[in-house]
Amino acid sequence: MNTETAPTLTALVKEYRRAHNVNDMDLLDAVVAADVVLHTTVQGLPPGIEGAKQGHHLMHGAFPDVHVTIEEVHEINDRVFERYTVTGTHTGPLGPIPPTGRSFKITGMSAFRCQGGKIAEYWSEADMFGLYAQLGLLPPLDGAA
Numbered sequence: 001m002n003t004e005t006a007p008t009l010t011a012l013v014k015e016y017r018r019a020h021n022v023n024d025m026d027l028l029d030a031v032v033a034a035d036v037v038l039h040t041t042v043q044g045l046p047p048g049i050e051g052a053k054q055g056h057h058l059m060h061g062a063f064p065d066v067h068v069t070i071e072e073v074h075e076i077n078d079r080v081f082e083r084y085t086v087t088g089t090h091t092g093p094l095g096p097i098p099p100t101g102r103s104f105k106i107t108g109m110s111a112f113r114c115q116g117g118k119i120a121e122y123w124s125e126a127d128m129f130g131l132y133a134q135l136g137l138l139p140p141l142d143g144a145a
Contacts, residue, residue: 009114010073013080016112017068017120023060025053033118037145040124052122062099063088071107080112086126097137111140 012031019027034049042058045051059066065087073082089103108126112119132138 037121062094
């Protein structure tokens, strides 16, 4: 039987987002399980909390002012689902991509499985096409087939 209540799970996810927004690795350790399972668009991350931290550092390195706003959140049993908006400015390298100096605003959705008062599994999908387009990394779409 699940002894965690839905508001507790929502609060956990909000703390997770706060950890990312204020760049607080201690808070991230407090809300994410050491063996968290990640399902994200970022390839090549190590498993567990170290992968989560590397993904975080990648984002903050490329977009130091990155901010995630939760637009909507729903809870079902041990899961939390969110719709979010991400904003930031590309002032650091993003892998091999040099800084463009451009700002962006994209949307995405995440799902979290919570266990033992921590995030145990995480899925995320974000509008990467929109991100690359806003950063000027895609050729213009001129309607040609």
